[in-house]
Amino acid sequence: MSLLALQSVDAAPWGDPVLTDISLSLAPGEVMGLIGTNGAGKSSLLRLLAGDFAATSGSVLFAGRALESWPRQQLAQQRAFLPQLSLLNFPYTVEEVVLLGRTPHSTGLRVDQDIVRQVLRATDTLSLRNRLYTQLSGGERQRVQLARVLAQLWHPDDMRGTLLLLDEPTAALDLAHQQQLAATIAGIAVRGCAVILVVHDVNLAASVSHRLLVLDRGQAVASGSPETVLTPALFRELFHAEVLVQPHPNGRQPLVIGL
Amino acid sequence: MITNVIDRRRRAQRLLLLLAVTLPLAMLLALGTGAVHIAPSDTLAVLLGGDRGQATLIVQQIRLPRVLLAGIIGATLAMSGAAMQGLFRNPLADPSLIGVTAGASLGASVLIVAGGSSLSGLAGLSLVSLGAFAGGVLAVLLVYRLASSENGTSVATMLLAGIAITALAGAAGSLLEFFTDNERLRQISLWKMGGLDGANLPRLLLASVVAGAVLLALPQYALPLNTLLLGESEARHLGIPVNRTKLALIAWVAVGVGTSVALVGTIAFVGLVVPHIVRLLIGPDHRTLLPASALAGAILLVCADALSRIVLAPTELPVGIITALIGVPFFISLLRQRHQYGMQT
Numbered sequence: 151m152s153l154l155a156l157q158s159v160d161a162a163p164w165g166d167p168v169l170t171d172i173s174l175s176l177a178p179g180e181v182m183g184l185i186g187t188n189g190a191g192k193s194s195l196l197r198l199l200a201g202d203f204a205a206t207s208g209s210v211l212f213a214g215r216a217l218e219s220w221p222r223q224q225l226a227q228q229r230a231f232l233p234q235l236s237l238l239n240f241p242y243t244v245e246e247v248v249l250l251g252r253t254p255h256s257t258g259l260r261v262d263q264d265i266v267r268q269v270l271r272a273t274d275t276l277s278l279r280n281r282l283y284t285q286l287s288g289g290e291r292q293r294v295q296l297a298r299v300l301a302q303l304w305h306p307d308d309m310r311g312t313l314l315l316l317d318e319p320t321a322a323l324d325l326a327h328q329q330q331l332a333a334t335i336a337g338i339a340v341r342g343c344a345v346i347l348v349v350h351d352v353n354l355a356a357s358v359s360h361r362l363l364v365l366d367r368g369q370a371v372a373s374g375s376p377e378t379v380l381t382p383a384l385f386r387e388l389f390h391a392e393v394l395v396q397p398h399p400n401g402r403q404p405l406v407i408g409l
Numbered sequence: 410m411i412t413n414v415i416d417r418r419r420r421a422q423r424l425l426l427l428l429a430v431t432l433p434l435a436m437l438l439a440l441g442t443g444a445v446h447i448a449p450s451d452t453l454a455v456l457l458g459g460d461r462g463q464a465t466l467i468v469q470q471i472r473l474p475r476v477l478l479a480g481i482i483g484a485t486l487a488m489s490g491a492a493m494q495g496l497f498r499n500p501l502a503d504p505s506l507i508g509v510t511a512g513a514s515l516g517a518s519v520l521i522v523a524g525g526s527s528l529s530g531l532a533g534l535s536l537v538s539l540g541a542f543a544g545g546v547l548a549v550l551l552v553y554r555l556a557s558s559e560n561g562t563s564v565a566t567m568l569l570a571g572i573a574i575t576a577l578a579g580a581a582g583s584l585l586e587f588f589t590d591n592e593r594l595r596q597i598s599l600w601k602m603g604g605l606d607g608a609n610l611p612r613l614l615l616a617s618v619v620a621g622a623v624l625l626a627l628p629q630y631a632l633p634l635n636t637l638l639l640g641e642s643e644a645r646h647l648g649i650p651v652n653r654t655k656l657a658l659i660a661w662v663a664v665g666v667g668t669s670v671a672l673v674g675t676i677a678f679v680g681l682v683v684p685h686i687v688r689l690l691i692g693p694d695h696r697t698l699l700p701a702s703a704l705a706g707a708i709l710l711v712c713a714d715a716l717s718r719i720v721l722a723p724t725e726l727p728v729g730i731i732t733a734l735i736g737v738p739f740f741i742s743l744l745r746q747r748h749q750y751g752m753q754t
Contacts, residue, residue, distance in 0.1 A: 226648030237640040240693040254648040
């Protein structure tokens with residue numbers, strides 16, 4: 151059964167439509183990359199799934215149940231969202247920020263601290279944990295926020311039934327941490343967590359995603375495995391860019407080279 | 410600055426304990442302070458039911474209601490300030506931002522000009538106090554309505570609406586002052602400076618009930634406030650009913666600050682400075698920030714009131730002057746070293 155199912159969803163939270171006729175389904179453990187030009191509706195789709203606004207028509211089912219009919223705390227235990235921008239400007243320590251991710255759970259400080267240690271390790275922020283969040287660099291903050299949303303869903307073995315939404319999680323990350331993020335995503339996907347992420351680097355998107363969904367002006371224009379979706383024709387039509395698509399030397403994914 | 414979570418929580422517990430011990434001591438000293446000095450041992454004896462002649466009368470009838478009122482009001486203002494700073498995600502927010510203080514001032518001015526100060530009101534409260542309370546709550550309602558739409562309430566709009574309503578109420582108040590006579594003008598300006606000299610048993614009872622409810626209610630929102638610092642959407646994604654939380658916080662703060670302004674006038678800086686200082690010491694976790702701010706606010710106002718009675722004895726200074734005189738230099742020195750504490754604002 152699919153964890154997430156959208157059926158002809160339209161959304162127009164501020165009057166003009168931002169999403170038109172979107173249908174998709176996502177299985178537990180599946181990773182879907184959203185790509186598209188700026189303003190194509192990628193973040194809007196994530197925010198719709200995060201519950202920031204409702205669909206004007208169509209249906210959004212999460213684990214077989216309409217998204218808006220979920221009790222909020224239960225939903226928060228199973229769905230987490232990392233926004234593009236963080237507004238936090240109070241001097242929490244890193245560990246306190248990540249502990250906030252455990253708010254929907256009542257598992258007690260000892261369990262929470264254990265989980266926090268695991269997600270800090272997964273995001274390479276363990277050494278930062280006693281630092282003040284306000285004194286971190288942009289990339290460090292992004293990793294701490296990532297650790298926070300991971301802590302919200304984290305389970306060492308079984309993460310089936312959970313959905314992680316990531317809006318440009320790599321924007322401020324250096325290469326090593328981008329690769330670490332890809333490994334972390336693969337790790338939680340194996341344990342059953344479904345992931346939808348927006349990434350502008352198409353090669354990174356292709357390497358972490360089982361499936362890509364291409365959005366253009368609020369509509370889904372292509373969907374499928376990275377091999378089928380990433381074609382020179384797509385880049386010409388969508389991004390007005392000439393690219394070369396080659397098999398990646400690692401043999402697992404296509405490699406897009408800008409010309 | 411390196412801070413371990415457990416260490417930070419221990420430090421917060423220690424500060425709470427220290428404040429909880431300091432408050433009764435400050436109150437004991439304040440009871441002995443004034444035009445007639447009473448030794449702490451005598452004060453204690455009176456409190457325990459002993460008879461010390463004139464001292465008994467002064468402590469029981471005059472100073473005890475006053476010191477207790479100062480403690481309750483100081484606690485309410487400081488805790489309300491901490492809650493507002495969390496809600497607005499701004500460590501420099503102040504309870505007056507939502508218009509309550511300006512509304513209350515206008516309410517009081519209207520009744521003073523209308524001649525209400527000569528009439529007695531309900532249960533030991535003057536009509537002016539009732540007018541202030543009504544004005545404060547009305548102003549907050551207006552600000553809240555202005556900032557609310559079908560998409561919920563925007564705290565950014567509320568901030569701006571609060572500034573607008575404050576300006577409007579200030580203008581209306583100035584207009585009243587412009588056209589009124591000298592005696593009433595002086596009444597208005599004395600009222601605005603604030604003072605605890607009107608403390609009596611009925612007022613104390615009222616303050617205990619209303620402010621007590623506020624002091625018990627606000628800490629229930631400590632965890633939602635902790636998540637709100639991340640941002641409203643983030644709090645919602647963590648399962649917090651954000652709009653309900655906002656409404657509840659605004660309502661409790663309006664009632665708490667409205668009551669305190671009605672009873673003792675506007676007292677500057679307690680709501681702004683105290684939570685700010687406490688946060689610098691123990692961090693922004695509202696589970697300890699709210700109670701610690703309340704205790705520290707109580708201590709500050711009890712001490713400021715005691716000072717206001719002796720600086721120019723037998724004349725009393727309005728306590729709002731003292732809190733501002735203590736608060737402002739302290740605050741400015743903190744602002745100058747704020748980066749040391751990780752404050753970015």
